[in-house]
Amino acid sequence: GCSAALLLMAMRVDINEFSLNAFYRNRLVRCYLGATRLPGERKPQNFTGFDDDDDIPMSDLRPSAGPLHIVNCALNLGGSSDLALHTRHSANFTLSPLQCGSSYQSREQTGEKTGEKQELGYVPTAEYGGKDGQPTLGQAISVSGAAASPNMGYHTSPAVAFLLTVFNVRLGWWYPNPRKSGIKQPSPHFNLTYLFAELFGGADDKSKFLMISDGGHFENLAAYELVKRRCRVIIISDAECDSRLRFEGLGTLIRMCYVDFGAKITLDVGAIRPGSESIWSSSRCAVGKIDYGKDKDGKKIPYGILIYLKASMTGHEDTAVLQYKASHRDFPHETTGDQFYGEDQFESYRRLGRDIACRT
Numbered sequence: 001g002c003s004a005a006l007l008l009m010a011m012r013v014d015i016n017e018f019s020l021n022a023f024y025r026n027r028l029v030r031c032y033l034g035a036t037r038l039p040g041e042r043k044p045q046n047f048t049g050f051d052d053d054d055d056i057p058m059s060d061l062r063p064s065a066g067p068l069h070i071v072n073c074a075l076n077l078g079g080s081s082d083l084a085l086h087t088r089h090s091a092n093f094t095l096s097p098l099q100c101g102s103s104y105q106s107r108e109q110t111g112e113k114t115g116e117k118q119e120l121g122y123v124p125t126a127e128y129g130g131k132d133g134q135p136t137l138g139q140a141i142s143v144s145g146a147a148a149s150p151n152m153g154y155h156t157s158p159a160v161a162f163l164l165t166v167f168n169v170r171l172g173w174w175y176p177n178p179r180k181s182g183i184k185q186p187s188p189h190f191n192l193t194y195l196f197a198e199l200f201g202g203a204d205d206k207s208k209f210l211m212i213s214d215g216g217h218f219e220n221l222a223a224y225e226l227v228k229r230r231c232r233v234i235i236i237s238d239a240e241c242d243s244r245l246r247f248e249g250l251g252t253l254i255r256m257c258y259v260d261f262g263a264k265i266t267l268d269v270g271a272i273r274p275g276s277e278s279i280w281s282s283s284r285c286a287v288g289k290i291d292y293g294k295d296k297d298g299k300k301i302p303y304g305i306l307i308y309l310k311a312s313m314t315g316h317e318d319t320a321v322l323q324y325k326a327s328h329r330d331f332p333h334e335t336t337g338d339q340f341y342g343e344d345q346f347e348s349y350r351r352l353g354r355d356i357a358c359r360t
Contacts (some may be wrong), residue, residue, distance in 0.1 A: 006192070019170040025142035029055045033138060053121040054246035055138040059126040062099040070224040071095040071140040072215035075102050075120075076151035077173075078161075078170070081201030090153030092216045093210070094176075095140040098219040100128045101178040103228075106205045120205060123178045133186025138172070146213045146331055153217030161201035166276035168197065172196045172213035174226040215241070220249035227257045227265075227304075230292050234320055239353070245273050245281075245312065251346065257290075258352050264291040265306060272310050285360045302316045309356055317355055324348040 026048075034042060034054035042049040061069055069090055075093035076087050084107070085091075091104035101122030108116045128134050149172035150161035164170065172195055176183045188194050188209050197203045203211035226234045240249050247269055257263040269287030271282045290304035309331040311324060324344060325331050332352055334345070342351075 009194035010190055010195075011348070014187050014192065015079070015194055016187045018147050019168060019172075019322045020148075020162065021142055021146065021171050021173055024146070024171055025055075025138050028142055028145075029138035030243055050285070051072075054137045057126075058095060058097050058100075058135045058137055058242070061137065063097070070096060070225055071135075072146045072219070072225060073140075073144050073155045073212045073219035074215055075104060075205070076149075076153060076203040076211040076217070077104075077205055078151055078156045079197060079200075079204040080206075088154050088218065089156050091147060092206075092215075093126070093212050093225055095135050095144075099123060100125050100135060100175070104205065110350050118179070121178045123176075123183050126297050127179075128183060129176055129186035130184040131259055135175075135212055142171070143173045143212055144215050146173070147216065149213040149217070151203045151209075151211045151213060152200055153213070155217060156201045158201050162199055165199040172198075174209040175211050175212050177205070177208050196271055214272060216249075219253055221253050223253055223306075224256060227253075227290060228261060230263075230301060231304060232302065233307070234290070235309070237309045237353075237357075239311045239332075241333050241336050242311075243330055246312075247299075247310075250308070262293045263304075264293075265289075267306060267308060269308070269310070272312055279313075281310075281312040282314065284312045284314060284356045285309050286354055287330075306359075309360060311352070311356075321352050321355070 013195050019266045022074065030050060033056070034051060037054065042051045042054070057067075058071075059086060071094065073093045073095065075087065075091045076093060078089045080089075091102055093102045094100065095102075099122040102120045104120045105117040106120055108114055108118075126134060141310060150156075150164040150170060151172060152160075163195070176185060194209060197211065198206070217223070220240055221236050221238055223234055223236050236250075238249060239245075242248065250269070251269070254265045254267075257265055263314075265288060267286055270321055271283035272286060274281055286308045288306045288308065291305055292301035292304060306357075312320075313332065315322075317325075328334060328345075
């Protein structure tokens with residue numbers, strides 16, 4: 001009887017909808033997208049307060065000139081036997097108005113084609129997941145911010161994955177594999193194999209659906225794809241929780257870009273680090289350069305400029321921000337586990353961010 005019930009539920013319950021992602025997505029959409037609509041436009045459901053029109057398909061954001069929105073996520077590969085993923089356990093996965101997918105080179109590990117590489121590839125966003133299942137902006141940002149997920153890239157732990165799955169603390173999303181035939185289908189018809197992959201941290205790139213989670217599970221500053229595109233000017237806003245200013249996200253980006261693209265990032269952040277007897281930074285930004293090397297024809301590629309903004313304080317902020325700092329010593333690096341901001345907290349972060357951008 002238990003086995004029959006298990007199989008029935010595996011066939012009838014959508015693994016994506018039966019997770020915390022739907023709640024997370026609805027809250028983000030209502031708070032940010034719905035709040036931008038003009039009075040009288042919204043027609044919310046009386047009980048939930050949600051309006052389906054608050055969210056919009058990613059493909060509707062196709063630009064005529066710019067900017068192009070690129071939402072960075074992590075493709076979880078903890079179950080892959082590829083030794084190149086021994087530390088990362090993930091690759092970059094992007095959702096944009098034009099295409100969705102990854103340039104990850106999947107390697108065959110067995111058989112006659114052992115060692116052969118094949119790119120995972122991209123699919124037009126308007127066709128990804130079928131007509132009614134294509135990604136929306138709200139879905140993209142909720143998956144890109146899915147910090148709590150059984151499969152978490154280089155943070156994946158088998159014990160934690162087991163517990164998070166058992167208690168259904170799952171914010172990630174199973175997207176169709178661009179290289180497989182199931183791209184017209186938004187979710188698996190039978191979810192048991194994918195649930196086990198989450199349970200044991202065994203997601204890989206060989207199945208019809210891929211486990212996608214927070215972009216920070218691969219690279220937390222969302223600049224990897226920009227360096228890959230050899231952008232001339234890149235602006236990074238580093239707001240990760242980094243109370244000791246160790247610059248973990250920046251260090252990861254520098255290492256990955258050199259290993260994967262041969263791009264050398266030179267950036268001095270010494271002025272952002274507080275002195276030994278001070279809690280204040282001398283500066284809240286740094287400017288560096290990116291040496292992209294040479295192209296395939298041996299021609300030198302022009303240098304890129306990297307403008308790096310860090311959540312830090314000099315002690316010259318306005319009175320309201322300094323007052324909040326005096327009352328909350330961890331600011332501006334309070335735990336991201338607190339997802340329920342009060343007005344004073346939200347406004348302090350907003351004012352500090354605006355001040356950093358304007359003065360820079």
